[in-house]
Amino acid sequence: MTEQRRGLDGDWYTDPGTFAEELDRIFTRTWQLVGHAGQLRNAGDYLTATIGDQGIVVNRLADGSLHAMYNVPSLADTVPGIEEEVLAVAPTAPGRTLTHRRTHLCHANWKIAVENYNECYHCPNVHKAFTRGVVSPESYRIASRGQAIRHSATAPATTGYALAGGGEPYESFFVFPVSSIQCYPGEVLNTFRWVPLAVDRTLLVREWWFDADEPTDEQREIIDLDWDTTVSEDFDLMDSVQRGMRSRGYTPGPLIESTDGVATVHSEDTVPHLHDLVRTALGR
Numbered sequence: 715m716t717e718q719r720r721g722l723d724g725d726w727y728t729d730p731g732t733f734a735e736e737l738d739r740i741f742t743r744t745w746q747l748v749g750h751a752g753q754l755r756n757a758g759d760y761l762t763a764t765i766g767d768q769g770i771v772v773n774r775l776a777d778g779s780l781h782a783m784y785n786v787p788s789l790a791d792t793v794p795g796i797e798e799e800v801l802a803v804a805p806t807a808p809g810r811t812l813t814h815r816r817t818h819l820c821h822a823n824w825k826i827a828v829e830n831y832n833e834c835y836h837c838p839n840v841h842k843a844f845t846r847g848v849v850s851p852e853s854y855r856i857a858s859r860g861q862a863i864r865h866s867a868t869a870p871a872t873t874g875y876a877l878a879g880g881g882e883p884y885e886s887f888f889v890f891p892v893s894s895i896q897c898y899p900g901e902v903l904n905t906f907r908w909v910p911l912a913v914d915r916t917l918l919v920r921e922w923w924f925d926a927d928e929p930t931d932e933q934r935e936i937i938d939l940d941w942d943t944t945v946s947e948d949f950d951l952m953d954s955v956q957r958g959m960r961s962r963g964y965t966p967g968p969l970i971e972s973t974d975g976v977a978t979v980h981s982e983d984t985v986p987h988l989h990d991l992v993r994t995a996l997g998r
């Protein structure tokens with residue numbers, strides 16, 4: 715019988731020294747989502763993004779290649795096979811364009827945001843619209859593979875989700891440390907980025923990718939529903955977890971793990987996996 719894993723100590727979420735170390739050892743060395751190749755179709759096109767505490771510029775060179783300030787290992791090198799997996803679920807993804815973006819400033823450490831994202835133990839209680847209308851909670855599976863964490867579920871047979879057909883899959887591809895691509899039923903594609911701004915401040919960036927610069931009425935309805943329910947429902951939760959980390963009485967709670975390492979809505983196996991990735995990066 716192996717010892718039950720517990721969460722990280724509170725100072726991992728509140729100590730500015732740890733945050734500075736993470737910026738240095740994680741955020742300047744990893745592949746992260748900053749945009750879509752469609753934003754850089756022509757030579758000279760560029761986009762700016764924030765990686766850790768550094769501003770970067772990505773541009774399309776005259777020879778057609780992409781150039782960024784950081785030369786990090788590509789997505790294909792970071793997680794072999796993942797590009798093919800995304801394309802198998804969302805074959806039209808490469809042709810999409812940025813249709814809509816919303817941001818929210820979380821008063822929480824970046825790890826709280828990505829831990830929250832990568833466990834669905836809280837979903838049935840917190841995300842009623844998601845678990846009743848978008849996915850069937852009992853079908854939800856979250857599997858870790860190196861720096862990738864893949865979420866898979868099927869839509870309920872009867873769904874209130876405007877574009878969804880019953881039983882279609884929901885798939886999400888998280889890539890450590892702070893990027894995720896979500897593929898919803900009905901070819902709805904969106905992404906998350908969590909930009910670490912300070913040890914207790916994280917900018918959440920949610921972007922929707924359709925085939926035009928402006929959403930249709932139906933797409934806007936989906937965007938509003940998503941933002942007003944599943945996305946915003948975590949805001950207060952994440953901020954309160956951060957406040958808890960500062961409490962003198964905080965001790966890391968036991969984590970609920972399944973027997974096969976694949977998380978469901980009844981376990982949180984991906985949280986210790988994330989902790990292992992952070993510990994390895996910081997050499998702790």
Ligand SMILES: [Fe+2]
Nearest residue numbers: 830831841948
């Ligand atoms: Fe959540």
